[in-house]
Amino acid sequence: MKIARVLSRYDNVATVLQDTVLDDIIEIRDSNMEVTCIVRVSSDIKTGHKIAIKNIKGGESIIKYSNIIGKATVPISMGELVHIHNLESMRGRGDLA
Amino acid sequence: MFKRENGSFGVRNRIAVIPTVACVNHVAQLIASAVDIAYAYTHPYGCDQQGYDRDLSYRCLERMGAHPNNGAILVVGLGCEEILPHNLYSSIKSQQPNTELIAMQETGGTEKCVEMGIEICKRFAEELSKQQRISVDISNLTVGVECGGSDFTSGIASNPAVGIFTEKLTALGGKVVFGETTELMGAEKIIKGNCTSEEVYNFIVEKIKKVEDIAISMKIDLRGTQPSPGNIDGGLSTIEEKSLGGICKIGKAQIVAGLEFGEIATQNGVSFVDTPGNDLACSLGLCCAGAQMILFTTGRGTPMGFAAAPVIKITANRKMYQMMNENFDINLSSVVEGEVSLASGGEEVFQKIVSVADGELSAAEKLDHREFSLYRVSPILT
Numbered sequence: 473m474k475i476a477r478v479l480s481r482y483d484n485v486a487t488v489l490q491d492t493v494l495d496d497i498i499e500i501r502d503s504n505m506e507v508t509c510i511v512r513v514s515s516d517i518k519t520g521h522k523i524a525i526k527n528i529k530g531g532e533s534i535i536k537y538s539n540i541i542g543k544a545t546v547p548i549s550m551g552e553l554v555h556i557h558n559l560e561s562m563r564g565r566g567d568l569a
Numbered sequence: 570m571f572k573r574e575n576g577s578f579g580v581r582n583r584i585a586v587i588p589t590v591a592c593v594n595h596v597a598q599l600i601a602s603a604v605d606i607a608y609a610y611t612h613p614y615g616c617d618q619q620g621y622d623r624d625l626s627y628r629c630l631e632r633m634g635a636h637p638n639n640g641a642i643l644v645v646g647l648g649c650e651e652i653l654p655h656n657l658y659s660s661i662k663s664q665q666p667n668t669e670l671i672a673m674q675e676t677g678g679t680e681k682c683v684e685m686g687i688e689i690c691k692r693f694a695e696e697l698s699k700q701q702r703i704s705v706d707i708s709n710l711t712v713g714v715e716c717g718g719s720d721f722t723s724g725i726a727s728n729p730a731v732g733i734f735t736e737k738l739t740a741l742g743g744k745v746v747f748g749e750t751t752e753l754m755g756a757e758k759i760i761k762g763n764c765t766s767e768e769v770y771n772f773i774v775e776k777i778k779k780v781e782d783i784a785i786s787m788k789i790d791l792r793g794t795q796p797s798p799g800n801i802d803g804g805l806s807t808i809e810e811k812s813l814g815g816i817c818k819i820g821k822a823q824i825v826a827g828l829e830f831g832e833i834a835t836q837n838g839v840s841f842v843d844t845p846g847n848d849l850a851c852s853l854g855l856c857c858a859g860a861q862m863i864l865f866t867t868g869r870g871t872p873m874g875f876a877a878a879p880v881i882k883i884t885a886n887r888k889m890y891q892m893m894n895e896n897f898d899i900n901l902s903s904v905v906e907g908e909v910s911l912a913s914g915g916e917e918v919f920q921k922i923v924s925v926a927d928g929e930l931s932a933a934e935k936l937d938h939r940e941f942s943l944y945r946v947s948p949i950l951t
Contacts, residue, residue: 477725477905487721487804489906505907519888520721520804537724539758541810554806556792561807563754564784564791 474498476523478508480538485522485554492517500525514551522554534559570705570861570926571640575664578709579637580861580926581879582697583608584690586643587634589657590615590650596671596679597645600686606697607643607690608876612943615652622947623651627660628831629943632857634661634668636877640700641667641693643686648674667693702928708742710926711834713855713863713878714818715749717848719796720803720868724814726885726904726914727866732820733915734864734922739822739838746834746858747818748844748851750776751795755809756816763824763839772827776843795846799869803886818866830944834858848873849942852880862925864918872896874938879931881921898925898932 476486478500486500496513509525517523522536528548533540542561548554570578584607588597594611601609610633614626630652634642642661646654658670669689671682714731716723735745753760754777764770784791795808805811825838831854834840844854848871852863856877863878865871868886870893884890887902899921903909925931 537813542807566785566788567790
């Protein structure tokens with residue numbers, strides 16, 4: 473089965489380790505490689521890109537390494553790709569100044 | 570290692586050929602290319618520089634000359650530049666007696682200076698070949714840790730493995746230095762936990778804020794370069810994500826000092842140096858701080874080496890490892906896949922550092938990567 477790695481129990485995203493396509497069922501594994509949950513993929517996701525492992529509201533923080541890596545610009549459902557199209561940085565944003 | 574007169578130790582016995590100004594680069598290059606262990610520290614500056622910017626370039630060239638990996642130094646200058654050849658020569662010679670100077674305006678044209686320079690370097694090489702490598706305690710090591718061309722594997726495997734190395738080396742009395750100020754943005758909470766004092770933490774946070782304020786005052790969005798297109802293709806979405814992966818290089822080790830670019834790390838433990846994320850500028854800052862080797866993690870295959878120190882490349886991206894095999898020293902792809910533990914990855918990194926300190930060539934050295942750059946902080950006014 474395809475897998476994704478989640479780096480802390482507070483995270484709402486995991487990193488997929490193989491190219492995945494719509495409707496793939498993948499195991500989310502923690503740092504000890506224990507399976508923490510099973511997720512159905514709802515969009516094609518390339519190796520190394522992130523998948524939502526919880527439902528995330530628009531404006532909610534995206535958490536990886538148990539820290540904030542930015543915020544969701546739109547609501548994101550479990551199983552969706554999380555990348556620059558729906559996650560934005562909150563730092564160094566001179567364009568917003 | 571090789572013992573220097575000032576009490577420091579080098580892991581290499583190189584000759585540094587240091588141009589004081591860009592217009593003598595070709596001469597320095599021709600000299601260095603004739604002697605295998607001679608490295609040309611060519612750069613585009615030395616002229617039309619003022620104030621702090623000139624002082625910084627001077628200090629960096631001085632630190633490169635006096636770097637413990639050099640057993641001999643040849644300063645090459647023209648004679649009218651702001652970085653005065655005689656001054657730089659004297660500054661380096663006071664720390665490393667095996668230093669010579671060729672000032673072209675006092676010596677002759679390109680041909681004569683190249684001939685003289687090669688003669689000097691050949692003599693240096695013969696002297697250095699007689700010096701024996703000696704065995705010294707690992708606490709004499711300062712290792713720079715750096716990342717470039719990061720991707721999803723950097724934060725899962727390469728950087729945490731380097732973090733384990735950092736914890737081990739500092740526990741054994743050694744020093745680790747890191748920089749890349751921009752790429753700490755978003756990792757402040759973690760850094761706070763590593764700092765031994767409020768003072769060090771505030772120093773680092775102020776430096777991060779300075780970069781962020783520049784972006785904001787220029788009305789630019791750092792997302793144009795941070796993360797870079799390569800980082801994004803490699804799965805990283807924001808600077809915060811890149812930073813949180815990058816800071817794993819420190820592990821749980823204590824950050825004991827915050828240094829300005831060009832300053833030397835003196836305390837056991839981890840020191841932060843205020844450097845840009847740019848790979849060459851960061852390498853310069855870390856080597857100025859005393860790094861005799863650089864541990865460089867890369868998911869995307871950054872091939873560069875550095876004139877002053879062996880650069881050791883670690884990747885955990887299997888595809889890139891297969892694509893650019895000869896550019897890497899360590900492949901930690903199995904750690905990403907969970908087949909090998911992070912602890913054993915960290916131990917592999919540690920053993921590689923020990924071997925390279927003992928003379929084993931790193932991949933970048935085998936490929937003869939000898940990059941160098943200065944770091945300029947002011948616009949060109951004149």
